[in-house]
Amino acid sequence: MKLGAVIAAAVVAVGVGQAEAATYTAVDYDLYLRYEGTAFSDLVAYDQWDLDNTYSSPYYPAEDPLNLDISNKMFPSLAIGDIVRFIATIVFPEDPDQLLGQYDNGGRAPVCAIGKTSCTNTTEAYPKGPYDAFDIRYSDLIMITGSTQVGSAFTYNQAYPGDWASDDGRWSYHAWYSAAKFTVVEIVDTPAPVPLPATAALLPLGIGALATMRKRRKAQAV
Structure with a gap:
């Protein structure tokens, strides 16, 4: 079957599914974010040039007041x-409290990236309001909280980020928790929720078609 026929079949399936009780809703987001820095909890910084110089803090703010040159492990180039x-x-999922497995309520993100950082490993999704804000999560380690309001906060929270080093190799770091902070500065597209069919077998087809159509639209716009 040609790609166009696959997409057409999926669109028809979604349309039919709207007459049923939809169990999932797909929402597209397209935002520009300004990076504001990263805050850390239980941070320890080791000075490799002076082994007697060690700094620790239960909370270290994104403003980096001590100039420890801490880059976010997930966004090192920012x-x-x-x-x-x-x-x-x-x-x-229509019921965000449903449990398909540990850390899995059926929420998915077949297309998801913050700059070059992928977030397609999402297994939980929680809408807020009319889908103008959300939480998406992966296991108990990653949580992204976003909003479609200009000026609002957007955060990438990571538990147990492990060990990493400054670009010049002087500092090595360890933290229990990190929160990369962004501010929404522009909304490219207003979210438009699309109900997906209740038939579980059609769900992957519908999601794949939505992602394919989105990529084709962006390719044509370039």
Whole structure:
């Protein structure tokens, strides 16, 4: 079957599914974010040039008041003030409290990236309001909280980020928790929720078609 026929079949299936009780809703997000820095809890910084110089703090703010040159492990190339794009198709379950497995409520993100950092490993999705804000999560380690309001906060929270080093090799770091902070500066597209069919067998087809159509639209716009 040709790609166009597959997409057409999926669109028809979604349309039929709207007459039933939809169990999932897919929402597209396209935002520009300004990086504001990263805050850490239970941070320890080791000075490799002076082994007697060690700093620890239960909370270290994103403003980096001691100039420890701490780059976010997930966004090492970003400097404060840099602009990145968040593009995602998030699939929300009608019942966000359903449990398909540990850390899995059926939420998915077949398209999801903050700049060059992928978030497609999403297994939980929680809408807030009319899908203008959300939480998406992966296991108990990663949580992304976003909003479609200009000026609102957007955070990438990571538990147990492990050990990493400064670009010049002077500092090595360890933290219990990190929170990369962004501010929404532009909304490219207003989210438009699309109900997906209740038939579980059609769900992967519908999600794949939505992601494919989104990629084709963006390719044509370039």
